[in-house]
Amino acid sequence: MNDIDRSPARTSAGIAIIAGGFAIAVVSSPATTVVGGVGVLFLLLGVVRGWRRAVTIGAFVLFLGVVYAGLQNAAAEELLLATAGTVIAWDVGEQSINVGQQLGRSARTARAELVHAASSTIIGVVTIGLGFVVYTLATGGQPVTALVILLAAVIALVAAVRD
Amino acid sequence: MSRVRDVLASLGAVLVGLGFLFVVQPGLAAVLPIPRLALIVIGLLAAVEGIRSVQRRRGSEIVGAEPPDPEFGIETDAPGDDFDARIARLSTRRGWIGGDFDRVENRLRTAAITVVAARYGLSKLEARERIEAGSWTEDPVAAAFLGGPTVPQPPLEVRLRMRLGTTPRFQRYVHRTADAIAATWEAR
Amino acid sequence: MTVRQTHRWYGVAAVAFFAAAGGILSSRPALLLVGVVGVGYAAYARLTTAPEVSLTLDRTVSDQEPPPGSEVEVTVELTNTGDPVFDLRVVDGVPPGLEVTEGSPRLGTALRPDKTATFSYTVEAQRGQHEFGAATILARDASGAEERELEQATETTLTCIPSLPPAGPSIPLRPQTAQYTGPVPTTSGGAGVEFYATREYRPGDAMTRVDWSRLARTGELSTVEFREERMATVVLVLDARQSAYRSDSEGTPALEHAIDAARSLTTSLLGDGHQVGIAAFGAEPCWLAPTTGEDQRAAIRRLLAIHPGVEPTPPQSQIVVSRRVRQLRRQLPANAQVILLTPLIDDYIATIAGRLDAYGHAATVLTPDITGGETPGQRLARTERGLRIERLRGNQIPVIDWTPTDPLEQALGILRERQP
Numbered sequence A: 001m002n003d004i005d006r007s008p009a010r011t012s013a014g015i016a017i018i019a020g021g022f023a024i025a026v027v028s029s030p031a032t033t034v035v036g037g038v039g040v041l042f043l044l045l046g047v048v049r050g051w052r053r054a055v056t057i058g059a060f061v062l063f064l065g066v067v068y069a070g071l072q073n074a075a076a077e078e079l080l081l082a083t084a085g086t087v088i089a090w091d092v093g094e095q096s097i098n099v100g101q102q103l104g105r106s107a108r109t110a111r112a113e114l115v116h117a118a119s120s121t122i123i124g125v126v127t128i129g130l131g132f133v134v135y136t137l138a139t140g141g142q143p144v145t146a147l148v149i150l151l152a153a154v155i156a157l158v159a160a161v162r163d
Numbered sequence B: 001m002s003r004v005r006d007v008l009a010s011l012g013a014v015l016v017g018l019g020f021l022f023v024v025q026p027g028l029a030a031v032l033p034i035p036r037l038a039l040i041v042i043g044l045l046a047a048v049e050g051i052r053s054v055q056r057r058r059g060s061e062i063v064g065a066e067p068p069d070p071e072f073g074i075e076t077d078a079p080g081d082d083f084d085a086r087i088a089r090l091s092t093r094r095g096w097i098g099g100d101f102d103r104v105e106n107r108l109r110t111a112a113i114t115v116v117a118a119r120y121g122l123s124k125l126e127a128r129e130r131i132e133a134g135s136w137t138e139d140p141v142a143a144a145f146l147g148g149p150t151v152p153q154p155p156l157e158v159r160l161r162m163r164l165g166t167t168p169r170f171q172r173y174v175h176r177t178a179d180a181i182a183a184t185w186e187a188r
Numbered sequence C: 001m002t003v004r005q006t007h008r009w010y011g012v013a014a015v016a017f018f019a020a021a022g023g024i025l026s027s028r029p030a031l032l033l034v035g036v037v038g039v040g041y042a043a044y045a046r047l048t049t050a051p052e053v054s055l056t057l058d059r060t061v062s063d064q065e066p067p068p069g070s071e072v073e074v075t076v077e078l079t080n081t082g083d084p085v086f087d088l089r090v091v092d093g094v095p096p097g098l099e100v101t102e103g104s105p106r107l108g109t110a111l112r113p114d115k116t117a118t119f120s121y122t123v124e125a126q127r128g129q130h131e132f133g134a135a136t137i138l139a140r141d142a143s144g145a146e147e148r149e150l151e152q153a154t155e156t157t158l159t160c161i162p163s164l165p166p167a168g169p170s171i172p173l174r175p176q177t178a179q180y181t182g183p184v185p186t187t188s189g190g191a192g193v194e195f196y197a198t199r200e201y202r203p204g205d206a207m208t209r210v211d212w213s214r215l216a217r218t219g220e221l222s223t224v225e226f227r228e229e230r231m232a233t234v235v236l237v238l239d240a241r242q243s244a245y246r247s248d249s250e251g252t253p254a255l256e257h258a259i260d261a262a263r264s265l266t267t268s269l270l271g272d273g274h275q276v277g278i279a280a281f282g283a284e285p286c287w288l289a290p291t292t293g294e295d296q297r298a299a300i301r302r303l304l305a306i307h308p309g310v311e312p313t314p315p316q317s318q319i320v321v322s323r324r325v326r327q328l329r330r331q332l333p334a335n336a337q338v339i340l341l342t343p344l345i346d347d348y349i350a351t352i353a354g355r356l357d358a359y360g361h362a363a364t365v366l367t368p369d370i371t372g373g374e375t376p377g378q379r380l381a382r383t384e385r386g387l388r389i390e391r392l393r394g395n396q397i398p399v400i401d402w403t404p405t406d407p408l409e410q411a412l413g414i415l416r417e418r419q420p
Helices: A009-024 A030-049 A052-071 A077-102 A110-137 A143-161 B002-024 B025-031 B036-058 B081-091 B098-119 B122-131 B140-146 B156-164 B170-188 C008-027 C029-047 C213-216 C252-273 C295-304 C321-331 C347-358 C378-393 C408-418
Strands: C001-007 C054-061 C070-079 C085-093 C100-104 C106-111 C115-122 C128-131 C133-140 C146-152 C157-162 C195-201 C222-226 C234-241 C274-282 C284-291 C337-341 C361-369 C399-400
Touching: A009 A030, A009 A052, A009 A077, A009 A110, A009 C133, A030 A052, A052 C008, A052 C029, A077 A110, A077 C008, A077 C029, A077 C106, A110 A143, A110 C029, A110 C085, A143 B002, A143 B036, A143 C008, A143 C029, B002 C146, B025 C252, B025 C284, B036 C029, B036 C054, B081 B098, B081 B170, B081 C378, B098 B122, B098 B140, B098 B170, B098 C378, B140 B156, B140 B170, B156 B170, B170 C378, C001 C157, C008 C029, C070 C085, C070 C106, C070 C213, C070 C337, C085 C115, C106 C115, C106 C378, C157 C295, C234 C252, C234 C284, C252 C295, C252 C337, C252 C361, C274 C295, C274 C321, C284 C295, C284 C321, C284 C399, C347 C361, C347 C378, C361 C378, C399 C408
Parallel strands: C234 C274, C234 C337, C337 C361, C361 C399
Antiparallel strands: C001 C146, C054 C070, C070 C115, C085 C106, C085 C133, C100 C115, C128 C157, C133 C146, C195 C222, C274 C284
């Protein structure tokens, strides 16, 4: 009968939209901006109404925009930044929904949300950093190779740790 | 299972070393050409991991605990809400289990008899007869519900409206009968 | 303690791996780069685990024995005595009978070791003894992939014992039987009735009892008391079964209204020198033998507030009423009359009134009207309650039909008018 207000938490919702916007802004292809824009709109719908599916669709559309830019030979740093932005937008967006559902609007949740967003951002920075360093340093004809080897390493390690 | 894990972990460690080696000594990559096949294998492994992720996602929704809601005091119904709920439940059941419907009808009939007797100063028997004849109320639906075989069906337009409406038939009959009984009581 | 996977990263991981695979197999560096970031996050999700949680919980209330209706502030302090927790969610165990009026009993925070998080909220005090339950704690890892659920308890009790009103409307009592050797005195007065005393008029007193000559002489309103009204033995019997917890349109359970009435009646009856006792058909057997005096007044006040037979929350299991009625019969003094306080939601309680009356304990029924008229079911319930009242009156059992939004004396006045 009675229920508390379970709308998505505001702080995370805001950060998610900003991350999505950042992902679009960082890529200089107009097509990506348009496609990404649609993604951000879905994202907005999701964090305002609490629809997880909209957040997922929004992030995926954003991702497609970034991939498209990549296939049009965008710069490595743009791609890395935009991808991280997309993942953060999805992660923090979903977080705003699950915090809203479990704790409600009246609760003070800013601290938990900010710590989570910061953590995601740090991972993004680390991944981008490593990826960028390997990609640019590993010239000598086979820049992809080193990256691939490292990728294989990650897959193997991750598969080993948890199943 | 843990044997596989160990293999994977060692493989991972070796690959990390190799990868960083290639980064640090770019020339090495050209000298030791990684066969195209190895790359394809790694690519396929990645694809397999992707499929496994999808499998897991397919089989599970995003879940989280649902903590209790302690903000509210006790919530209880008003008298009569359980009756409404039971009628709504009975109205949607496909198979008719006689007992439940009879109980509802009996309750309404008992109340009707007492109310009609009080309203018109009749004896219980006289009230029962009036209900049987359907002359206790102006509502044709209520009269038909509690009435005997001599009571006519409600007029066509009423029946049509009930059929086209969204409320199930049984619920409509019961509601109108309850309302007719209450109205008779209020009017005494 | 439960540990569960939230599965929230599965989609991202899938997409990341496919992008990486596509990049490798088609030698597109762009896709590979995109995949790398994704796989990095997938690793992050898989490698982090929900922490072992070790906390201490401290709860303080601004007033442990508040007056009813007042606002009480509850402050909760959570200290981390173990590993850092990146995502800590708390839902405090507010007692089921209390409502949170300000703030939220929930918190989302992160705690380093030896750090304390504090939050507070306000509840409105209600009659009863309210025990706080365990707080629900949810701890997630930094990525949110895994969640650990546990409970943390600390004992806190809020006790609210409303006081009895200083004065209350008097209720017309039924004639006492078996106490007098002569013919049973009637309540209508007349020759043979012994004058006893004059006291100050109280609202609700019968007009036939007003000392008109004194009024004419001195302008003072006073009431005459007759001897047979003295030293009645009255037991207030509360209906505290599950059905008595149905509520009116404001959400107040019938039992609360009944207890309000019981408080007023206790004051006026004790004030008039009668013996008053309490019984209840509720979750636990409840009986306080009738007597007079200040100690009894205090005991009744306490019982009506915190006895487990009349708790603010409905009983969990069915009550075997017939057994309680037999118990009550054994406990009632021979000359005791009963006032049954019940919403009259079902027929059974009405038959109990009749039975007690037949056993020689003159019964009066005081029934708060909590019926509504919004739905057909509610209208039917209202009608059926009206029928029960009529039936009881037809059996010579006086019924006080009280609408709780009106003052009690009004309903008592109507009863007085009914009685010849």
